[in-house]
Amino acid sequence: MSRELLTADDVKGAWAIVPTPAKQGASDWRATNTVDVDETARMVDGLIKAGVDGILSMGTLGEAATMTYDEKLVFMQTLVDTAAGRVPVFVGTTCINTRDTVALTRKAVDIGATGTMLGIPMWCAPSVDVAVQFYKDVSEAVPDINVAIYANPEAFKFDFPRNFWAQVAEIPQVVTAKYIGVATLLPDLAAIKGRIKLLPIDFDYYGAARMDDSINAFWTSGAVCHPLVSTTLRDLVAQARESGDWSQAKAFMGRLGPTAATLFPNGSFKEFSTYNIALEKARMTAGGWMDAGPCRPPYHLCPEPYLEGARKSGRMWAELGKALENEA
Amino acid sequence: MSRELLTADDVKGAWAIVPTPAKQGASDWRATNTVDVDETARMVDGLIKAGVDGILSMGTLGEAATMTYDEKLVFMQTLVDTAAGRVPVFVGTTCINTRDTVALTRKAVDIGATGTMLGIPMWCAPSVDVAVQFYKDVSEAVPDINVAIYANPEAFKFDFPRNFWAQVAEIPQVVTAKYIGVATLLPDLAAIKGRIKLLPIDFDYYGAARMDDSINAFWTSGAVCHPLVSTTLRDLVAQARESGDWSQAKAFMGRLGPTAATLFPNGSFKEFSTYNIALEKARMTAGGWMDAGPCRPPYHLCPEPYLEGARKSGRMWAELGKALENEA
């Protein structure tokens, strides 16, 4: 039985990107059944109660690479059951080929996920043709799934050029995208003709929203450090757009921006990409709002100074959240 | 029950890298059970009868990325049964994390594979620590497997530096490596202290063998275009080393080298990496000695001019093979 698909307009506000909480010992290759189901449920329920507008999961920091198949099913089920239809839940079904992706995406639909945050098989660098056909094939095979393009150039060896966006915008299931940067935002928006809601990262949301009025949603991995920061960002931008006065939103960015300073080792995105999972999980746990747990192998090793930078970023985010609580 | 491991010295001569032959229709995402078992058996038996010294499989062109789990089991079983102990058979068990790799590698041992040609999980670019620990973990988890390091920088986002080689050389199961290039061959040989047999590609074998006397084996994807070319290369280098007269081996390279000219689109290795699978399978089938069949999705799309370059390369290799038959 078919269900109704989302449209780009349905995607609004603050979309939290969540980790896959892990039990102690999960860094050992002998570990099985590593999903911390209780913490997962607590996290999702807490985010929804805090007012986030959607859930994205099982991307890079969500450890889609390192969860076993069985763990993925358990985690997806927990997300869907906890959300219970209150907000859209996108899981991640990226595999290293089309057929495995189709099979897992069908499972996601069976379990009740709203959509998939879907990257591209990453063994070979895809051509534009290969990338587009992949999204077409999965969408044809699983017509009931909503698709968020997961536009991560480092993970998927692909620079997501304009002619890619123009083509995937023609696929009805593709409604949103975890987008990166603002360098090509305006031309990419021109290419997609309103058919995909592009989500910038929280740190870019202010700038992106000012550049184009269609930008009214963003992804936020900081939400699990303290959700109030993410929802405040959302609300200040909405108010600014209504009033035409961006000064408060800009002032808020002056408080939010510095929390990112220590997240990127030596300021390098490439270096960050190598340790992404460990850094993001360390940052999240340091926020104190949740416990992301250890990283699954092989991505459990990270230089301690890098981790400390990430933790500092998480603590700063949480402090900003607490300050906002007091200001309210 | 434990079995005896190989040593670096056991790895000699021409090691054929084979494709995973596919049935018609295998490019469709609906296809299942795509392994052409008969052609697989014919290919392996033919290579062994032609005198190759080992089999490497299920790397990039062997479509490890795009075979389903069940297909991998079928293919491995066919390789092992056909080889029947006549030559070592390395399969590929690279997955996108440590635990899945361990599980598949154990299956490979159960099936009777000699070893695994093992790459590194490729979602994130690994640090040296992550890469080394991955090989340690798999070797600890599956002590009966022989490991060939699969040193492909484009696939695995890793440049395989000297301190990587120095560390994996300490792992007893690591006995050989599908190596790439000769730029750092001598320092890498110094780092591994004779514990790993480095296999250059056939096109580099002459130069590598001249550079260092320990180089007495190579990998050859051209073997399935016409095995006599690969075994002739092996034998001419062996004779040269014995006699000290390299003129015949060098003259042979003058015939072999030009067959590679059209394999790399616009001479670019990066571009080749994007279309590696389609190009290699087209080249192999064009050789006329076997039928590699179509490519599995999503890597089944490739510009026709690139494919034609690859086919030309395969035909030239086969023609050289036929000329050698006549000269014999």
Place this chain on the structure above:
Amino acid sequence: MSRELLTADDVKGAWAIVPTPAKQGASDWRATNTVDVDETARMVDGLIKAGVDGILSMGTLGEAATMTYDEKLVFMQTLVDTAAGRVPVFVGTTCINTRDTVALTRKAVDIGATGTMLGIPMWCAPSVDVAVQFYKDVSEAVPDINVAIYANPEAFKFDFPRNFWAQVAEIPQVVTAKYIGVATLLPDLAAIKGRIKLLPIDFDYYGAARMDDSINAFWTSGAVCHPLVSTTLRDLVAQARESGDWSQAKAFMGRLGPTAATLFPNGSFKEFSTYNIALEKARMTAGGWMDAGPCRPPYHLCPEPYLEGARKSGRMWAELGKALENEA
């Protein structure tokens, strides 16, 4: 005798980047005295009469690399004499070391140039320390010069990171910058604390101006295709900022943006950088408003299809200018 320096606030509006018009035969290594002085004077006077707010010259497309020392002096003198103080004139004094740059910059001051659009010696990729010290040294040596940082990553092998901007902002002479992209615009603006006026390219000006209210100037190489396009862009953004209604400015970008489509060969900035000079000069001459003349060696060779794309871009810009004339 010292003169008063500009401040960041003095830099406003449309700053035209101009070529160095060349006489016929200038592509031959035997050519001398290649500057087309008459066309240079006509171009500068025309731009000023058309209302541009400043002149930038002798960057990459201005052939700073390929003009002889004597030609540089002649060209600078012509610019200064023609402008006659009506608008600021920045020349380019980038050499491959500090001492030659100092010497040429002193000449520029003697001739009467307002400032230098100054890149970094490009033989070696500079560290941040080297880059910052270079700007400090030149500014110390030539205290009367105004400096525009010429932030071209391909030419100068430098990615102009945030800590570079924070440091050069402390140098009094550094008042503006030919900036590239908008990816890091907001954090870079935070780093410079209002001390440098960042100039985005015309194609990015709308987006950059929306992102931050401090952006009220831009560089435009299209101005010499038809200056009215550049001044219209300037005026529409100014009106939008005043009224709060950006719809007309956005609609104008919908007409301007497509003129860039064919300028970048295969959409690649890297490829564009290789042929930058030939492409820009072909585009400019194709606009019909001026004659940029041939390119000086060795950068006079460019594939014809690339040139045709550039010419099309110039013609489209000129057509937009003519349409604006009729709409006025």
Place this chain on the structure above:
Amino acid sequence: MSRELLTADDVKGAWAIVPTPAKQGASDWRATNTVDVDETARMVDGLIKAGVDGILSMGTLGEAATMTYDEKLVFMQTLVDTAAGRVPVFVGTTCINTRDTVALTRKAVDIGATGTMLGIPMWCAPSVDVAVQFYKDVSEAVPDINVAIYANPEAFKFDFPRNFWAQVAEIPQVVTAKYIGVATLLPDLAAIKGRIKLLPIDFDYYGAARMDDSINAFWTSGAVCHPLVSTTLRDLVAQARESGDWSQAKAFMGRLGPTAATLFPNGSFKEFSTYNIALEKARMTAGGWMDAGPCRPPYHLCPEPYLEGARKSGRMWAELGKALENEA
């Protein structure tokens, strides 16, 4: 009056690459007349008496980028006068365009230099066409000069592909090349058909010489740390080639190779390229055989730990030289 050109066969043995010794204070932008003429003469005379076969100069570490025009003339004259025809002297005349290069190369001929070690104008990344035409133009303009292609990919933004080599091999003046790496040595040798003597770096000479019998010369920046190391390398390879027994040459590489370990910061060639000049000069002076003096601006800044690695490399080289003296 025309003189006879060299041929590729005339280029043999150990070619020392020399720095441009600088007087104290040369790092200051106010410094003029910075060439330490006495040390230059002592260095060249010492190298020739120690038995080197040729002199290469004024490349990257030779500070071609940062010497003034007048300093270049003084330095070239000193080299030529000191060598006094005992060995060929190649100076560097690379400028940022064709015409300035022609002018400086003519001066080099007037002064009596044997040849120019010539790189490519480096403001824009050259296409193959641009690079080839540049060498053609300079050779046409200065028919009496011998040309050594200066194949430095980082400096000249060019990867020196096979079709470049095939084309420059047709230019009579091009007789040799400062070559880098061995990755593409055999195919490049095939492309040049014996018309250019490719010089690998000293550290690659053993491997390159084993790969191909035509390799009987190399460049060596270590020569000025202690020339006996370079000439010993030359002689051991020559003896091995004659006798067919490479064991002594290989054993020598086991002593020479480790001296390079600390020269490359964090083992990175890219990082080395940024600090090339400072690192090489520090290494040379640390050898104790000569005093290279300070670096000219802007390339005089380098992190101290990197410098210490370079100095260690120089000391190790010198210690090897002293050990060889004792063994003699």
